[in-house]
Structures are given as C-alpha cells and as structure tokens.
Amino acid sequence: xxxxxxxxxxxxxxxxxxxxxxxxxxxxxxxxxxxxxxxxxxxxxxxxxxxxxxxxxxxxxxxxxxxxxxxxxxxxxxxxxxxxxxxxxxxxxxxxxxxxxxxxxxxxxxxxxxxxxxxxxxxxxxxxxxxxxxxxxxxxxxxxxxxxxxxxxxxxxxxxxxxxxxxxxxxxxxxxxxxxxxxxxxxxxxxxxxxxxxxxxxxxxxxxxxxxxxxxxxxxxxxxxxxxxxxxxxxxxxxxxxxxxxxxxxxxxxxxxxxxxxxxxxxxxxxxxxxxxxxxxxxxxxxxxxxxxxxxxxxx
Ligand code: NAI
Numbered sequence: 001x002x003x004x005x006x007x008x009x010x011x012x013x014x015x016x017x018x019x020x021x022x023x024x025x026x027x028x029x030x031x032x033x034x035x036x037x038x039x040x041x042x043x044x045x046x047x048x049x050x051x052x053x054x055x056x057x058x059x060x061x062x063x064x065x066x067x068x069x070x071x072x073x074x075x076x077x078x079x080x081x082x083x084x085x086x087x088x089x090x091x092x093x094x095x096x097x098x099x100x101x102x103x104x105x106x107x108x109x110x111x112x113x114x115x116x117x118x119x120x121x122x123x124x125x126x127x128x129x130x131x132x133x134x135x136x137x138x139x140x141x142x143x144x145x146x147x148x149x150x151x152x153x154x155x156x157x158x159x160x161x162x163x164x165x166x167x168x169x170x171x172x173x174x175x176x177x178x179x180x181x182x183x184x185x186x187x188x189x190x191x192x193x194x195x196x197x198x199x200x201x202x203x204x205x206x207x208x209x210x211x212x213x214x215x216x217x218x219x220x221x222x223x224x225x226x227x228x229x230x231x232x233x234x235x236x237x238x239x240x241x242x243x244x245x246x247x248x249x250x251x252x253x254x255x256x257x258x259x260x261x262x263x264x265x266x267x268x269x270x271x272x273x274x275x276x277x278x279x280x281x282x283x284x285x286x287x288x289x290x291x292x293x294x295x296x297x298x299x300x
Contacts, residue, residue, distance in 0.1 A: 018054025
C-alpha cells in the first residue's frame, strides 16, 4: 500500500477512538507512524455509562500492529486531562481529531433538558474543551492540524435531531472562527460531515442503507486534512463510501434597494424573485467578502 504521507514524530489525539470512525482514524494514523492518544469514555450510544475497555482495546490493537498509542479514558468534557495524557506520554500534541459523539434523537416537542444538554456537552463543549486545551501548545509551536466532525443531519436538517443539529453546527461555527484565529500560526481547522455504518446509525430510519458504508472509507480524508502537506483551512467536506466533496456557502445575487431609500414589506414581496435568484451566485468565504454586498448597497 502507498504510504508516502506519514506522521512520524507527530502526536495525534483522536477523541471517541474506541469504536466506529474514531477507531479507524486512530488505526490509520498509527499505521503511518503517528503517536496516538486513543480517547474514549466507553459509554453507550446515548452517553450513559463508561468503560475503560473501549480505549484500551484500540490501544492494544495498535500496539499489536507495531504502532505507538496510549489510552485516555476520560470524557471529552475534560479536554485538559486528555491533552495532559498526550504531554505525559509523548511530550506534545500536533493534531486533534474531534470525533467523539452520542445521539439522543427525539422530536423537539418531547426533548428533555437532559437530551438537549448532554448532546451539547459531548459534541460542542467537548470539542471546545479538547481544542482549547491543545490550542496554546499549537500556537507556541506554530503548527497544528484540527479536524472537526459535524453532520449532514445538521447541515441540511433532520427530523428528531434538533439537539444534535444545534451542537454539530455549533462545531462548524467554532471551526470557522478557529480557522481565522489559527491561520497566522499555521493551525489549520477543517470539518468533515461523514457517513458510515456505526452503532450510531443502527437505529437510523435509513439503517439498511448506512450498513453498506464502511467507516474506514472516511479516514483517508481525515488523514489528508491532518497532514503537514495539506495547507488549506476552513474547509467543510462530505465524505462516505468512497465519495469526498467540498461544500461552500452560495449567495444569490440578491436585490439592492439602496441604503438611502425607504422600502417596505410590499417592495420586498415585489422583488422576491430576484432576491432568491441563484442564477448568478456569489460564494463569499470570509466576513469581509460577505460585507462587500452590504457595502455596495451603501453607495446606491
Ligand atoms: P460511534 O458511537 O461508533 O463512535 C463514537 C465514539 O465516541 C464511541 O466510541 C463513544 O464511546 C465515544 N464517546 C461518546 N461520548 C464520549 C465522551 N463524552 N468522551 C469520549 N468519548 C465519547 O459513532 P460514529 O458513527 O463513529 O461517530 C463518530 C462521529 O461522527 C460522531 O461525532 C458522530 O456524531 C459523527 N457522525 C457520524 C455519522 C455516521 O454516519 N456514522 C454521520 C454524521 C456524523
């Protein structure tokens, strides 16, 4: 197998690496020379319970294959603890793969505070906690690769996943801000929306379809986004079953009433077709690019 792209000397934290996608990511990094922190709390798919076996078994698997790995059995809510494990075992951290996740699917009118807050805590707060604990180290060394995990269910919306969608797009917002803050320090932050069979998809309405999607088909993109040769940031990618594509924002050309002109609800209704006309779209990728349209309106 071609192994041109390697991670020798790099320390990689993979959260939620005791199973599913995270395990595949960890195996891939270790097989290419990385020192891997295998983090996993070992609870169930709804975030209940804990077990050391999840992280430990993947560490054993990696070592049996001749790789280097250490277990971190704590929740991603304890980012400093996970980063401390990396420091104690390997002296630093270079790459953070934020992957840990749970599901508490339920329609919004039945969603409890616990359903809402546990999903925010694991996905959004956990991603924040691990990333923020690693951030000063990455800044000091002027090197870092961070991969966030969002979901198509959040990007496009899905019934019964209001808690998950909010958390997962929160992660995308975090990634976008950190991509800007990390840019000058060579800390690149990219996000994937994967699709793969795992215990999280066993109960999905389209589980039969998902069963065909191998989790190992997601790891090559994660590896590329985390490699020193990859040099772009703020990307969002859909990945699964051997398919990889990038997503971006698209804005209709819109209609400019002009900043100086008074306009009404009736004017908006009258111009609606051109406001939502995507025939000549724009693709702003920064706040400054986004504001150019508003700025044009000021001069009309
Ligand atoms: P999985 O359930 O197989 O793996 C998630 C891992 O995270 C588990 O091993 C679990 O023990 C661990 N985990 C859960 N809470 C944790 C915590 N507080 N601290 C540390 N570890 C914790 O599920 P899968 O599918 O591999 O999910 C990986 C990521 O991909 C998740 O963020 C998920 O939301 C996301 N995702 C997966 C999709 C799919 O099609 N499988 C679709 C879209 C997103």
